[in-house]
Structure formats: C-alpha cells, structure tokens
Amino acid sequence: MIGFSPAILAGITGAMIAVPLTPALRELRKPLDSVALPIQQHDARTANFARAFRQYMEPMRNLLDEAVKEQTIGETHLQDGTDVVFVGTAAYLPEPHSRIEAVMLFGHTVLLPEGTILLKESYGAASIWTDRHNLLRALLAEQDICLGERTCVLRWIHAERNLSAAASCTLHGRASAGTSISLAPGCSFERVHSPTIYTSLDTDNRAVDEGVGAASTVDRRLGRFRVHGDLRLRDSEVMHGNLIARHISIDESCFVRGSLKAKHDAVIGSGTHIDGSIVAGESLHIGEDCYIRGPVLAEDRIAVGRGTRIGSLEVPTTISAPVIHLRSGAVIHGTIRARQSGRVEL
Amino acid sequence: MLLYLFGTVLSLICIYTVRHYCFTLNRTLGRQHHLYVDVETADWPCVTVLIAAHNEEKVIRDILSALLVVDYPEDRLFIIPVNDRSIDGTREIIDSYVEKHPDRIAPFHRSSGKPGKAAALKDAMTRVKTEVFLVFDADYIPGKALIKQLVAPFFDPEVGSVMGRVVPLNVGKTLLPRLLDLERSGGYQVDQQARMNLHLVPQYGGTVAGVRRCALEEIGGWNENALAEDTDLTYRLLLAGWKTVYQNRAECYEEVPEQWSVRIRQIMRWAKGHNQAMVRYALQLATRPGIALMERLDGLLLLGVYVVGPVLLLGWILALILFYTGTEIGSYAAILGLAAFTTLGNFAAFFEIAAAARLDGSRYRIRLLPLTFLGFTVSLISVTRACVGQAFDALTGAELVWHKTERTRTAESASPVRLT
Numbered sequence: 001m002i003g004f005s006p007a008i009l010a011g012i013t014g015a016m017i018a019v020p021l022t023p024a025l026r027e028l029r030k031p032l033d034s035v036a037l038p039i040q041q042h043d044a045r046t047a048n049f050a051r052a053f054r055q056y057m058e059p060m061r062n063l064l065d066e067a068v069k070e071q072t073i074g075e076t077h078l079q080d081g082t083d084v085v086f087v088g089t090a091a092y093l094p095e096p097h098s099r100i101e102a103v104m105l106f107g108h109t110v111l112l113p114e115g116t117i118l119l120k121e122s123y124g125a126a127s128i129w130t131d132r133h134n135l136l137r138a139l140l141a142e143q144d145i146c147l148g149e150r151t152c153v154l155r156w157i158h159a160e161r162n163l164s165a166a167a168s169c170t171l172h173g174r175a176s177a178g179t180s181i182s183l184a185p186g187c188s189f190e191r192v193h194s195p196t197i198y199t200s201l202d203t204d205n206r207a208v209d210e211g212v213g214a215a216s217t218v219d220r221r222l223g224r225f226r227v228h229g230d231l232r233l234r235d236s237e238v239m240h241g242n243l244i245a246r247h248i249s250i251d252e253s254c255f256v257r258g259s260l261k262a263k264h265d266a267v268i269g270s271g272t273h274i275d276g277s278i279v280a281g282e283s284l285h286i287g288e289d290c291y292i293r294g295p296v297l298a299e300d301r302i303a304v305g306r307g308t309r310i311g312s313l314e315v316p317t318t319i320s321a322p323v324i325h326l327r328s329g330a331v332i333h334g335t336i337r338a339r340q341s342g343r344v345e346l
Numbered sequence: 347m348l349l350y351l352f353g354t355v356l357s358l359i360c361i362y363t364v365r366h367y368c369f370t371l372n373r374t375l376g377r378q379h380h381l382y383v384d385v386e387t388a389d390w391p392c393v394t395v396l397i398a399a400h401n402e403e404k405v406i407r408d409i410l411s412a413l414l415v416v417d418y419p420e421d422r423l424f425i426i427p428v429n430d431r432s433i434d435g436t437r438e439i440i441d442s443y444v445e446k447h448p449d450r451i452a453p454f455h456r457s458s459g460k461p462g463k464a465a466a467l468k469d470a471m472t473r474v475k476t477e478v479f480l481v482f483d484a485d486y487i488p489g490k491a492l493i494k495q496l497v498a499p500f501f502d503p504e505v506g507s508v509m510g511r512v513v514p515l516n517v518g519k520t521l522l523p524r525l526l527d528l529e530r531s532g533g534y535q536v537d538q539q540a541r542m543n544l545h546l547v548p549q550y551g552g553t554v555a556g557v558r559r560c561a562l563e564e565i566g567g568w569n570e571n572a573l574a575e576d577t578d579l580t581y582r583l584l585l586a587g588w589k590t591v592y593q594n595r596a597e598c599y600e601e602v603p604e605q606w607s608v609r610i611r612q613i614m615r616w617a618k619g620h621n622q623a624m625v626r627y628a629l630q631l632a633t634r635p636g637i638a639l640m641e642r643l644d645g646l647l648l649l650g651v652y653v654v655g656p657v658l659l660l661g662w663i664l665a666l667i668l669f670y671t672g673t674e675i676g677s678y679a680a681i682l683g684l685a686a687f688t689t690l691g692n693f694a695a696f697f698e699i700a701a702a703a704r705l706d707g708s709r710y711r712i713r714l715l716p717l718t719f720l721g722f723t724v725s726l727i728s729v730t731r732a733c734v735g736q737a738f739d740a741l742t743g744a745e746l747v748w749h750k751t752e753r754t755r756t757a758e759s760a761s762p763v764r765l766t
Contacts, residue, residue, distance in 0.1 A: 023713040033710035034518040037527075039597035043417035044491040046386060193386065218391035218500045219477045221560055226504075226587055228636060242503035259503040277501040279381070295388050295501050297381050311387075320384040334387035 046193035046335060047176040050140050050158030053121050057105060060084060064125065068107035075102075082120065096131075114148070121155075132166075138173075145177075163194070185328045185346040190338055195313055197332040199344045217276045217293060222258045235269075242276070250274075252287070268292075270305065277317075284321070286310075294318065294334070304330045348664055349673060355661035362654055365647055366694035369540035370701045379543045383595050385498035390419055392476040393497055393556075397427045398463050402484035403435040405601065409486055410443045414450065418493040425451045426473055427484075430466040431458070436484075463552070464575035468568035474559065483553040485601040487515065495596035496556045506561035506588025507579065509538065510554035510596030519604055524714055525721040526602040526609070531706055532699035538592040546644035547584060548592035552576030553600070561588045574619020581627040584645060585634050610728045617652040617732035624649040655729035695722070 027033070042048060060076070067074045067088025074086040083102035090108035094100065097115035104122040112118070114131040122128070124141035132148040138155045139145060145159040149166040156174040157163065163177040168186035174193070175181060181194040223241040231245035238255045248262040252269040259276035260266060266280040270287035278284060280298040288305035294317025296302060296310055302321040304310065306329035311317035316334030324338040328346050336342060395413055399406055406427065413425050427440045440453045454470045467481065478500050482488065492510065499505045511534040514527040541548045550557070552575060562568070565582040572578035580590055603609040631637070631645050696715060703712040 020716040024716045027710055027713040028521060028717070031518065031524075031710075033708060034524060036515045036517050036599060037513050037531075037706055037708070039489055039513050039599065040491055040595065041489045042491065044386065044494075045417075216389040216391035218497075218558075221477065224503060244504050259501065261502055261504045277503075279502040279504075293389070295385050295498075297385070297502075299379060299381055315389045316387045317389065318385045318387050320381075335384075337384035337386070339384070 046174045046191055047158055049138070049156040049174055050176065053123070053138065053140055057103070057123055060086070060105065064088070064105045064107050068125070109143070183326075183344045185344050187344045189336065189342040189344075192332075192336040192342075193334070195316060195333060197334075197336060199326045199330045199332075200328045217259055222276075248280075266298075288327075295320070297321065301325070303327075304332075306330060309333070348668060352661065352664040352668060355657055355664060358657055359654070359661060362647065362651075363694040365644075366537075366698050368544075369537055370694075370698045372540045372543050373536045373705070374701050376540075376543055378539070380594065382498040382502070382591065382593060383495070385494070385501065388498070388501065390422055390494065390497060391478050391500065392422045392424070393418070393493065394424045394426055394474045394476045394479040395493070396467060396470055396474070396479055396481050397425070397484055398430065398466060398481065398553075399427055399432060399436050399440070399484040400430045400463075400466075401432045401434045401436060403432075403439055405485040406436055406439050407443075409482060409484055409488070410440070410451070412487050412489075413493075414447060415490065416488060416493045417490045418497075420450065423450070423493065424476065426470060427451065427453045428466050428470040429453060429455045430463075431456060431461070460570055462570065462573075464568050464572050464578075465570035467575070468570050471562075471567065477559050478556055479559060480556040481553055482598075483600070486512070486554060487599040488554075489597065492554075492596055492598055495593050496554070499591040499593065500556070500558055502589075502591070504587075504589045505591050506558050506583040506586075507550040507590045508556040508596075509548060509551045509590060509592050510598055511535070511538070511592075511594055512551070512554055512600040513597050514602040515599040516601050516604060521714075521717065522606060522609060522721070523602050523604055524711065525718050528699050528703060528711065528714060528718055529721065530602070531702035531708075532695065534592075535594065535702040535705050536698045539594045541644065542592040542594075544644075545638070545640065547580065547641055547648055548590050549648065550576050550580045550583070550590045552579075554596065554598040558588070561586070564588075572619065573622055574616060577620050577623040578626070581623055581631065581645070581649070584637070584641070585627065585630055587636060606724065610724065613725055613728050614732040614735075617655075617729040618736050620649070620652045621733060621736055624653070652729050653733065655726045656733045659726060659730055 063074060063076065064086045067086035069088070071089045073089060073092065076084050078084060084105065085102045086105050087110065088107045092110060094113065094116060096113040099117045099119070101119045103120040104118060106124040106128065109126040110124060110128055112128070112130040112134055115133050116130065117135040119137055121138040122136070127143040127145065128139060128141045129146045130148045130151050132150055134148060134151040136151065136153050139153065139157045141159045143160060144162045145157060147165045147169050150168045152170040153175070154172050157171060159177045161177065161179045163175065164182040165171060165184060165187050167184045171187065171189045174191045175189060177194040180196040180198065181192060182198045183189065184200065225241050225243050227245035229245065230247040231243060232249045233239060233251060233254045235251045236253045240257045242258040244261045246263050248260055248266040250256070250268050250272050253271040254269065255273045257275045260274065260278045263281040265282045266278060266284045268274065268286045268290055270289055272287065272290045274292045276293055277295045278292060282298070283300045284296065284298040284302045286292065286304045286308055289307040290305065292310045293315065294311045296319040298321040300321065301323035302319060303325045304327060306327040309331045310319050311333035313333055318335040318337065319332055320337040322338070322340040324336060324342040326344050328344060397409055410427065429437050429440055437455060444451045444453055452473065454473050456466055456469055459465055459469055478497055480493065480496055496508050496510055499508045512530060514523055514530055516523050517527045538548050561583060565586050568575060569578050583590060603612055628646060628649050631642060696718060699718060700712060700715055
C-alpha cells in the first residue's frame, strides 16, 4: 500500500488540476462564448419602447387605414401567433370588464369602459380614454391619453400630446408625452418624461415659466466652497458659488446661484431659488414654492413640496432617486426617475 | 529575520486579499450607487472630446464615425483629434473627416514636442474652450448614450473627473484577448464599482473618461512627466478635494493586445507609471488633512497595487527558503492560517473575476477562469521586471520612455458604424 502512495497522490493531484482545466480547454478549443459583451448602443430615452412599438406596427398601418375607410373591424394573425385587431369604427365599445388578448389598433378616439384589460400593446391613431380600474399592458396614442381612476399600466405608455392620469393610477415602467403629463394625487410612477409634468389635474394652476440663463450650470465658473462640516443658509440669504458640505440646510426665501452637494442630507426651505443642481448623498427635502434649475439627484429619497418647480420649459432637467414623493401642485419639466417608487401625494 | 520578513509579506498580501473580497461581496450583495446614471434630460454643457492618436490609421475612422452620431446636442459637442506625430495615414484620415464636417471636428496636428500622451494632451489643451472635456484613445468606439453618461456626473460640483467602463471588442481572436476580457470585467464591473459604492477612490483611467477643466487648472494641468497620466491625475485631484466618479453603465468598446509581447510592454508601462505616482503621492495622501480615512487607506492600497506582484514573488521565495531550512513557523494555528491563505486567499482576484462574469450575464467564458492564472503569472513576472528595472533606473538616473500599444484592428473587424 505504501508503495502505491506516490501514485495515488499523483493521481489525486492530477485530478485536481484536470477538473477545472478540462472545461477551460474545451472552451478554448470550441468557443461557445467568445463574442464581445453587448453594450448599450441606443440613446436610453424614456420613449424608446413606444418608438420601437411604432416601428413594429408601421407595416400594419395600411390595414388600419383600410379599416377606418370602410368603418369596419378587421383581424389578422402575425407569424408569431399574435392576434391583431384593427378597429376602424368610432362606434367601437367593448363590454365592461372585457379581457382582450390581441394587439388593438384603434383608428378613432376610443373610450375603454370600466375594468377593461388589454394584455397586449395597443395603439390609437387619435386619443384613448379609459374609465376606472383598467389594466393596460402598454399604450401609444397619436393625440391624448386620459386614464380613469385606479388604472394600471404595466410596461409603458406614451401620448404624442397630453397624458393625464386620474387619482391612484399606477404607471409601471415608462410614461412619456410630447406636451404634458398630469398626475393626480395618489398616482404612482417609476419613469416619467415630458416637457411639463403636473402633479394635479387643476388646469388653471399653471405656473408662468421663468426666464433663465442659457449657459449650463456646469459651464459657469462660479467658484467652489467646501465646508468640512454642516452648512446652513439663513432666511433670505444670497449665495454665489457651488457649495459642498456634509449636511446642507437652506432656510426660506434664499437665493443660490450655483449648485449644491450634500454628502448626507439636504433640506431646502420654502420659497428658495436654486439656480443650479442639487446632489444629496442621502435624502433631500424641498419645501413649497421653490425653484430648482436641476438636475436634482439623491441616493435615498427626494420629497418635493407643493408649488415647487424643477427645471423649466426652456431648460428641462432630471430628478432622480430611489424614492420620490411629489406633493400635489409641484411641477417638473423633463424627466422623473424613481428607481424604486414614486408617488404624488395630496 | 527571514521569518519576520515573511510574516510582513503575508500580512500585506492578506490586506489586499481582504480588500478584494470586500469589493466582491459589496458588489454582489451590497447597496449599489448609480447616482448619475438616470440623468436623461439636462442643460447639457458644452464638451470637447479629445482623441489621442499616434499612428492610428487602423482605428481612427471608427471613433470619428461613432462620435458624429452620438446623442448629444450637436452645437455643444466639439471633437478634437490630437494627432501626435503620426507617420502613417492618420493625418489624412482625420483631414478627410474634417473636410466633410468642418463645423464639428477641429484637428490638432502635433509634429514636435515631448513624446507621450500626457504631453500631447497638454499641448492640445490650448484648443479646449469648454469646461468639460472627455478623453478617448483612438481605438475606442463610443455608443450613442456614452457622452451624456460621462458628462452627467459633472452636475455634481464635487466631481473633478469621470471614468467609464471599457469592454474589449476583439475578444474572439486568441487566448490573450479572452483572458484580458475577464480581467477587465473584474477590474471594472467589480473593483471600480465597489470603490464607487464604498466611497473610496475610483480611478480615472485616461480613456473613456472626462475631466473638469477648472479642476485640472487648479492642480496645475497635465503632468507631462507622468508615465501614467491617469493615475497621476486621480491622486492630484483627490489631494485637492475633487472626486473621481465611476459610471459602470458608460460602456465603450476598446481593443486589447492580441500578442503577449504587446501585453507585457503595456503592463510594464502601467506598473512603472503607477509606481511613479506612488513615490510622488503616497506621503502626501497619508498626511494631507481633509481626506476621509477610508479614502486615504484605499488610496494608499491602490497606489501600492503594482508592488504587490514583486512582494508576492518575494513571499514565495521566502516560503521555499524557510521550508528547506526547516524553520519553525509557529503553532498549528499559524500553519492552518497559512494553509487557508494559500487556498482561499490567493484566489481573491479570481473570485472577483468570477463575480464580474456572473454580473455580466456571461456563461461559458467563465470556464476560462483557471487559464487566467497564466495571465496572472505573466503579469506577475512583467510587473516585477518593471519594478526592479524602475528601481535600477532611479539609481542610475535613466529617463522613463513611453511606448505606444500596437493596434491590430482590420477593416473586417471594424465597427459597423462608419460614416464616410
């Protein structure tokens, strides 16, 4: 037995080397995974899914136009087995609580009654209105979309003009519009993009757009003030320059021409005007009736007060954090990105 | 005496081992920081893209074509190819693009001056009028969203530089690019991102990267005597209170060496440049007030990363000497610790690579992981040669010479994005 020991040891050692090397040599000889890792090649815009769907249904446009011309409802089946329905009549009205598993293409403005479930993407050549408690996978409309209370969108929604969501709607995925988006109190969202995003359905309460400087905040050389500790600006103070501190607290009616960076939390008092960006390492609380040029970024959460405007029509921006709470009456111009949850509160 | 030296070596290796494991565990289980990744809409600043080009006729077309179609306001994007004393067709190719896009590309043809990328960039800075500028090597191919992703962090007033992720394009050719692909994965997907998550010191890498001009001016501009201008810049910015941000989603294809001789020269240059920065900045970093403790510690460990190779080699030699001289190394606990280290500890870097491959969604390429030991061994020897040679040069006063990495891209393997 002792005489076999070196052989046994050599065998075990050889096996220990061979076990990991065998698949390595196989992969080397016959590569199964030897192409470059895929990297992002698109422009990462919110409306990309809607754009892709438009390209997808473009070949069927003539069938929809035909259905509209003949005021009929037509059907077809795609190669992958998907059913497509062309609704060319304005009188189309599905039964309440219908469950529809086809791709729906509407040639006219359509009203989806209460409880309608659309399990595939849908398209409207005009406007799409929904009653309460609808469940929609994805929706694209060439004009307006108006969602009734407690409607839920699963993947994306895009209106070329205006998108409005009544109370307690849930917009999973992406929501975008060419002109404006209105989110009533109770609405939850993830990724929203539009020139103007209102957080109330009150159409009279539209803020006048402020004139702002054309130069980007980054291009302006404003000087940098680093505070090794906490920073507080008192009521009505004016500050020129970029501020960096551990905690930042800005009282009411201050004016800051520059950007703010808080390594932890930042609190912005009511009526304050920040002509720059705000970046917080933890949470950010913005009071009422403020103006922030943007972008506004936080690692943890952002709360925006009533009447506050972020960005402008001339200079849209981004507000991004894992959790974003907007009080009803806040107005955002550009993009809202809540990586975990976003909500409009009363 | 040898035993104590061996103990010191072992402790140092253990520190780096723990560091690698911390990074891997953080990247796989910890909270991820991608603060700037969702900036889709903003008042984008004007930005200049500098393309460092020295004899790059094989690759320069691809990057110029890609930059002309990126998603960034055209009137705010300026492209400056920095043609540094090229003797091939680089100049003619650049000029042909300028002819077609005179309002978007303004070349800087450099025919004299100190050789090296840092010196070329320093001279080209006279043409940069924007507050933010990005630097690319000529073999990179940026995607549409890349410029915005690299510029977005500059809205943070604390950010002085940004680094994106490089992904090898020429992976399928031979063993070496495939091994380097895995190494890059580990280095960016895990190492850099973990340092970003833990608020440590992500490194500015010199390409697929951006710098804030006022930050550069504050620290005295480019250091043309630096062999690794990227490491040099990282530390000068850190010492001046500027942050370097790593953007994992800002991905860009690059070309990695396909021959071992090219790879060896490349890593020897990196090692010498890095060690040069270590000698210059280690003491300042250790003593400068106002730097967070963890940043300071990680910064020092990062500076020493190319010294670890020769130290590890020394450790193996000492271990053999101690073994054959029959030296007692201590109790059973010490023996157990040593045995545990040599099994688990030495594999910390490979664990990082494995985690990175998993995060990338790769499948079969991870089977090559045992073969990365070959790359590791070549790197170990090359870095040791570089360190020894550098020490010798320092004693004799020899000048450090910059060597360009050779390109192998052909028309067939070029990017499909090419405008004429």
